[in-house]
Amino acid sequence: MPEEAKFPWQVIGTPVRVVDHPWFCVVEYDVLFPNGLRQIRTVLEDRGGAGALAVTDKDEIILLDLDRFASRLVGCLELPGGGLHEGKTPLETAQEELLEETGLIAERWEAIFPVYRAPAANTCVHHLFLATGLREATEDEKAGVKPDSNELINAIVRIPFDEALSEIGRRIVDSVTITALLWLQIQRLRAHQS
Numbered sequence: 001m002p003e004e005a006k007f008p009w010q011v012i013g014t015p016v017r018v019v020d021h022p023w024f025c026v027v028e029y030d031v032l033f034p035n036g037l038r039q040i041r042t043v044l045e046d047r048g049g050a051g052a053l054a055v056t057d058k059d060e061i062i063l064l065d066l067d068r069f070a071s072r073l074v075g076c077l078e079l080p081g082g083g084l085h086e087g088k089t090p091l092e093t094a095q096e097e098l099l100e101e102t103g104l105i106a107e108r109w110e111a112i113f114p115v116y117r118a119p120a121a122n123t124c125v126h127h128l129f130l131a132t133g134l135r136e137a138t139e140d141e142k143a144g145v146k147p148d149s150n151e152l153i154n155a156i157v158r159i160p161f162d163e164a165l166s167e168i169g170r171r172i173v174d175s176v177t178i179t180a181l182l183w184l185q186i187q188r189l190r191a192h193q194s
Contacts, residue, residue: 008034023047023083046117046124050093051081052131053180054106061164061181062102062134063172065154077157077164077171079180081126082148090114090127099137100145102156107133115179126176130184 010032019026024046031041054062063077080101085093091109098104112128137145147153159167165185168178 012038018042042121044118044122044124046122047084048090048123048125048127049081049083049176050090050097050127050129051079051176051180052094052098052106052129053079053112053184054098054102054104054131054134055161055184056134056158059161060158061161062098062104063157063159063164063177064101065157067152067154073173075154075171076173077159077167077177078174079128079177081176082151091129094127094129094131096145098131099141100147101151101153103137103142104134105137105141106131107135112180112183115176117175128176128180128183 012030012032016028017025018028024044027043027045029041029043030038032038052062056062062080064080066076066078067074068076080098081094082097082101083093084090085096088096091111095106095109098106108131110130110132112130114125114127116122117124117126161181161184164172164181168181172178172181
């Protein structure tokens with residue numbers, strides 16, 4: 001993974017918040033680059049998110065069938081996940097999102113890696129987790145859990161892993177879901193080679 005610690009740019013003055021929103025803000029920075037270039041850089045600062053690559057014992061991937069207003073896409077297949085919850089770790093957020101969006105609980109969780117959605121202009125980091133040992137949540141476990149009012153899930157889809165791979169570029173177009181599926185494929189290929 002690339003290093004974050006070495007920051008060769010110099011921020012001049014105080015950054016200007018252009019847009020403030022509960023989920024993100026847009027900030028303009030006056031930046032001096034290492035090569036001497038000075039430029040205003042606009043950055044979308046995002047709270048980040050977390051999601052679950054949930055795999056059943058039958059090697060099915062749990063995906064959500066969603067319509068996305070911003071991109072004008074209908075019928076996208078995406079991993080369960082969402083924005084980081086206030087005061088929660090990425091893992092806790094992924095666990096809550098899996099329960100909230102699918103009614104499932106995973107017995108085993110493994111951190112995959114953080115995905116930077118668009119690191120050139122965006123601070124959004126989406127934390128991915130492999131979730132296995134899935135089971136339906138009990139009524140007590142579901143008590144008080146409600147999907148976000150702004151998120152309309154058309155269906156919860158269980159799709160065989162190989163079929164999910166074939167949907168990349170078709171119904172699976174978001175970078176987080178693609179990254180997670182390709183990560184799992186690479187892990188399986190590595191295990192097969194050893």
